[in-house]
Each structure stands twice: as C-alpha cells, then as structure tokens.
Amino acid sequence: MTVLDIAGLCVGYRSARGTIRALRDVSLSIPRNRIVGIVGESGCGKSTLISAILGLLASNAQIEAGRISFDGQDLLTAAPDRLRAIRGQRIATVFQDPMTALNPVLTIATQMTDIQYRGGESAQAKRDRAIAMLTRVGIPDAGARIDDYAHHFSGGMRQRIAIAMALLMRPALLIADEPTTALDVTLEAQIVHLLKSLRAEIDGSILVVSHNLGVIAELCDEVAVMYAGEVVEHAAVRDLFHAPRHPYTRLLLDCDPARIPGELATLPTIGGTLPDLIAPPPGCVFAPRCPEAEPACATPPPFHRMPDGHAARCIHADA
Amino acid sequence: MPMPELLGISDLTVRYRILRGWRALLASPAQRHVPAVLDASLSVAAGETYGLVGESGSGKTTLARAIVGLVPAAAGTITLHGQKLGRLSERALRPVRREIGMMFQDPVASLSPRRTVASQITEPLAIHGIPADPTAEAHRLIAMVGLDARFLGLYPHQLSGGQARRVGAARALALNPALVIADEPTAGLDVSVQGEILNLLASLQARHGMGYLIVTHNLPVIRHISHRLGIMYLGRLVEQGPTREVFRRPAHPYTAALVAAIPQPDPDLRRDAPPLEGEIPSPRSRPAGCEFHTRCRFAAARCRTEAPAWTQLDAARGVRCHYPLSAS
C-alpha cells in the first residue's frame, strides 16, 4: 500500500538566464507505515520536492511533467479546495523553524483547537485532545502551559509543539523537513527519539528530509539520496549505509566526520562544484565530479533496480 | 615540546546588563545583570587549535567576543603574549587587535554589503595604516584562501556560503595574526565541502604557526580539527583536556551526554533513549549548587547544594564536578 507516489516529476524555475531544471524525472513512493528519508546537500532539489508535494511552489516554478498521487488524487492537478482539504489534514508538515507553524500572537491553545475545526467536537474535547498531545510530545505541565504564547517556549519546546500540532489531525503522511537542523545536539537527540517513539501511534508514514546522515540513520526504514535534482540512489537504510552503490553516496558517507574513526588531520571532501542546472550535463549528472567516471557516463545511466529493491542511477550499480 | 602560551584567560566573567535607568538603581546587582560567562579559564598555545564547545546558551560566543573586546569583561584577565588586555582603552587595544583575527558565524552577514571583496580583505591594512600595496595584498590573500582573482571585484551577496567563508578567512589573516578565532566555521556548509575550509585552516596553521580558538557546537567536526577541548555549560567551563582523551573518556556527565548524543550515521548504532533530557536552564534562574544537577543522571545530594570547584585530574585534564566519571 502506498501513501504517496511521485512519478517522473520534472520541475523547472524560470529565471532571467533560462529555466533552472531543479527536479528531473524524480520518482519516489512512500509505503504505508514506513519512515522514508531523503538525504541530500544544497541544490539537490529536496526543498523543491517538498514544495511540490505541498503545493507551495514559487510563482516562477513550472511543473513540466510527472504526477504526485495521494489517496488516488493527483496533487499537481487537484482543485485548490481539494488540495487544502488534504494539506493540513491528511498531510502534515514540521519545518526546520518551528515558528513557521506557530502564530506568535495566538496562544497555543487557540491554535491547537482551531486546527481541529473539522472534527465537530466540543471546545472542551478539542482542548483535552490538545493537552493530551502536548503531554505526549513531552511538554511538562501541558494543562497550564497550553495557554502560553509561542515565545514563552524554548526552541526545542516549540519544535515539540509543532510536532504535536502536526499529529493532532492524525495525518496519513507526516513530512519533517530538516526537523532538527536548528537544534543543538542534545535537543536533536530528544526530537529524534520522540519521532521514533511516536511511530507506533502515527497510523501513517513519515517522510524525513535532512542533510544530516546521522538523523537519517537513526530514524528511517528506507532512504533516497538526491543530487542536483535527481534521485541517485534508493535503498533500505542498512543497505544504503553499509553497501552503497552510487559513487556520490559513497563519497558523501566518507566525508561525514561522524563516520570517520579516530582523528584525522585532513578531512575528505568531494571536489568540484554542482553543475549549472540551467544546462545540466547530458549524461550522468554526477559524472563531472565522479572518480569512477568513464566515457559511457556521457549517456544518461538507467536507474538500476536490484532484486532486493536497492536502486542506483549508475552504470556500475550492479557491480 | 610545550609551545609558548599565546592566549591566556583567567577567571573571566562577562555579564549583560538587563536593567537600565531608574529600575537599575532600585534593583540589586544580581538582578541588574545576567552572567553569560563565569570564572572561565583556558589557554591556547601557538600552533595549537583549541575547541570551545557548547550548546546555545553556553556562553561560548560571548567569551570569544570578550577576547576581541566587543563586550566588556566584568572580572578576570585576558592576556595575549603575556600582555594583559582587560582594562585597556580602545586606543591601547588597537595594536593588540592586529594580533587577533576573527571569523564570524554568518560569513555573508559579516561582510559589509556595499564594499567589494578586495576592499574588505585589505580592510585590516587600511584600519591600521599598514603601508602595503592594497592590490598586491588583495591578490596574495585571495590566492592564499584558494579563490580566483575574479572574486576580488564581487560583492558579498554574490558569494556562496563557502566562498564567503574563505573571504572571511582571508580578512582574518590579512595581518598575519598570532591568534585566529573562528565562530562556527562550518555552520551552514554541506558535509562534502566542510573539509575545504577546515583543511585550508589546518594548512595555514602548519605554514604560519598561528593558534586557533574554534567556537562550535559541532562535535564530529571539532573532534578532527582540535588538539584540546573546553566544554561550556551555562557560562562555565565544565571540562577541559586533550581532544582525544575528552572524547574517549569524558570526565563530566555533560560531556558524556554530548558525545553520546551525536547521531551516528550507522543504523546499527541506534540509541534507545536520548542521553540528556530537559533543556538548558535560563541564565537568569541558575540552579543552585552544581548548575548541571537538574539534568544530571548522577546527581547526588551534594550536587544540589554545593557548587563544585575546578579540579585538575592530571596535568592536561580538568573538570568541574564533584563526582567525575571514572577515567579508567
């Protein structure tokens, strides 16, 4: 059973110099009750992908091809009121900055009862549910603190509240876009643990987007790696971290200082820079920086899919 | 072979005024100020990289700013090459400033928006009236940080984060300072390019022998690039020692929690529980006794009432704890 199915998505941004091909033939499906991670660095297109799912693309964006199916609906062509019904109710999001979700001039209680407007329950019932959810996410003394404003809470607490608000409507899909990037490491560990512990109660799937490999390893069942607008690898989490099949994934793992044992004097990097997305390379998008590139890489490599589901966009993938 | 001490900080306290005017007159001294750094002592030797580690609210950035005189010190001493900095006037401080270069956390925001890269990396020369050819110096410095000369004519908003950091490094190094303070040198950088700026700093240190004070909350990175570490919590240094030792056998429970909290990029190393619950207390309502006791798994009765003093575990390691974790 698939909750969200992205097929062949191509998104471009119109700019003065030309169209920036931000997403090229991106396909990803999120099965029910699974935690799927998207990992990638700046410019990989993960923000564009999330915006496309949520219908929040910028005005200069154009969807050139593809489909995003949710609940049998194509989100890209759905009518605005259908989209609004889905967004917030069936798909909920937690962002990097919790203040994106929290209104600074309303109390938390007001906000958390407002978003339950479709439930048809009494005001007291809504408040009780909100307090229960806040307690569940670890807000101490939730019964009293629910009447506070967002600025009365610290950054870590605000992120917990944002998660509580996202889960209040029992979404089928929770999207967490860099949920811990703005937090210190001890708070990050708490939020990661919270998401893991909520998993049993979320009768749905979670899509985690992060550039932090450690967070992805902690949380996800399967992982997609994006580079310069494409999905270059997709695998179960252990397969990705222990037996990566795409050179970019391997290099990325090598560069993570948390993975390097001992203390090194010189840290590894991936040389070169991102290709210009207005004119991406004709073949493999990573070839200009790839140590294993060969002449055959000048033609677009197929997305090799192995029998165990591990897939990589590289001609060496099945080696 | 011990290198000469470059930077020495002793019992440094930095406070922020939170009450002004008539309210300040009516309040007690404790209410008028909130301490950001308390009784901090550390030293950095020439050719050494010292990592000052802490989370938000630890006071590490304030400490760095106090060294360059951006915030006044309420107590304690700061010495550079043995010369005391603390109570110097702005005028007397100027020659000292030539010896310290600072790289700021937000690389683009720390560059003046309407001035070219060239004018900014030679700014220290202009400020101190160094009679050198600015164009030649600009070319030398931009090449030193591995950027092409065409960057000299660009403006800060035209630079990427990584490029702006290199420009910041060039500016910090323009006068060949003895000490460079870098505030979060890898914040906002992708993992695949972090190494570029760090390797650059390391190679420059190998060539010129300056000392680095790196302020960061990024533990995996600091582990690789620092010789010694100092861990800060709520304004105090709670542990100090050689990086390798501190990571492998932390003595303070907070250090142990920090190290354990690093998310490991390996699904087989998943944790069951977060190493540290709760949040850092507000600096205005500091816990009594040992300030970490509210979150410490090993807190005992003594920790709640009596503040621990700094103990030297051996020549290189020190900790501020009544019951340091066994170092065996």
Added chain:
Amino acid sequence: MAQIRESSGLRRLLADPLGAFGLVLVVFLVAGALGADLLSPFPPTKLAIRDRLLPPDWIHPLGTDHLGRDILSRVLYGGRIALTVSLTAVGGALAIGTTLGMIAGYGPRWLDNALILLFDAVRSFPTILFALAVVTLTGPSLSTIILIVVVTTTPVYGRIVRTQTLALKGQEFILAERAMGAGPVRVLLLHVLPNLIGPLLILASMEIPVVIAIESGLSFLGLGVRPPTPSWGSILNDGYGFIRDTPWPVIAAGVPIVLTTLGFTFLGEALRDIFDPRLQRAP
C-alpha cells in the same frame, strides 16, 4: 554559485512608466533652470509698462505681467530660485540630520538621549509659527526660507538615520569592523553611511517638491523672496491680483509647481521601488 543579474538602475527606472515620466519632468525643470540665461527672451526684471498684461503671443510666449515683464523669462528664473532653495535646504538638512543621526545612533547613550530631546523639541514647535517668527525677525529673503526649512526638517532625517544606525550597529559586519579595530568615524563613514544613503536620498528627493511648495507659499504670502526677484510664488501672488484681466500669470506659475511636484514624487517613488527589493534580495 549565487549570481544576481545586476540590471542597470537607469534601465529599470525607464521601464516604469511613471518613473520615466517623473525623470523627464525633472530633467525638463533642471534644464529650464540652468538654461534660463539662454532660453529667456527678455531679462526677467525688465519693465515695460506699456506692454502690461498682454496675452501670449510670439514675442511673449506666456504673456506679460502687470509691470510688462515677460512671464516666460520670470518663470524660467523662478525655476532657478525653486531649485536653489530646495536643493540647498534639503541638502543642508540631509547633511546635518544624517551626521547628528549617526552620532545619536552609534555614540554613547547619554548623547543619544540628548540629541533625541533636541530633535523632538524642534519638531514639536509649530512650523508656521516658527516661519513667521523668523521672517518677522530677519525679513523675507531666500536665506531665511532656507534656514527655516533646514531647521524644521533636520530632525526628521536625524530620527530616521538614528533608527537605521541603531539597527546596523548590531549587525555582524559592524561587529567585525570593531573587532578589527576600526574607529567610529571609519565605521560610520565607510560602513554605516553607504547602507543608509539609498532610502535617504529617495526621501530627500520627495522632500524637494515640498520645499518648493513651501517657498512658493511663503512668497505668495509676501514672506519669501523680495521683489523684483522672480519666484513662482511671487508670480502667483502678483498674478492673483490681476486675474480678471488675464489668467496667464497664474497659470504660468501654477503649472510648473504642479509639474515639479509630480515629477519629483514619481521619480522618488520609482527610485524607492528599485532600491528596496534589491536590498531585500539575498541569495
């Protein structure tokens, strides 16, 4: 790599129709004022009583006033007065206000408090009363008008600059300058001023028509320039008395005032639109 295409400000200005229109009007005014010597068919103060109150014809394109003086010439020289007064007054207020504002924003608190007090005190004094008082004391003249304008508008610039300076003071690049040992003068001149000046110039350009209107008003009331110096306001004043004989002096003086106001306002707004989004735009 971040890259912004820097299209020329001038090109963008011309692309905005109102901005282009404003620019044309302003250029027109400036050209007329500068070229008054060449363009005026007659000296503006030459009397010719026999030719008084003539309607426009080939010799006098805008007719003559009640003393036979050529209106076109008087209007052109009046433009010169208008420009001189407004540019000097606004320029002076801008210079003094900016300097005081930067000192207030960057300097010690006590100085800031003192300057704020000064600004507020001056601003709270009613402009018209102040103007009348000064004119009564020193008699009407160009310098009097300039003085009045400078005194009453300096606090406005001062306050704005102070606020901007305070905001900039905490920014990281200013901290970086201080960490490098830059003194306050260097910081203010090289790093604070260039970042304030854009919006400030736009504000100033929109003040110019206001000052011209003030000057015209005072001259109309007889409190401005002394006769026979031509000022749009005084031409209006003179023409008003003879409006039943010929409307031309009133039209000839009134239209430039309106056009100048429109021109500077459109230009200023277009400039503001160009500057603001670019200041916001960070990669």
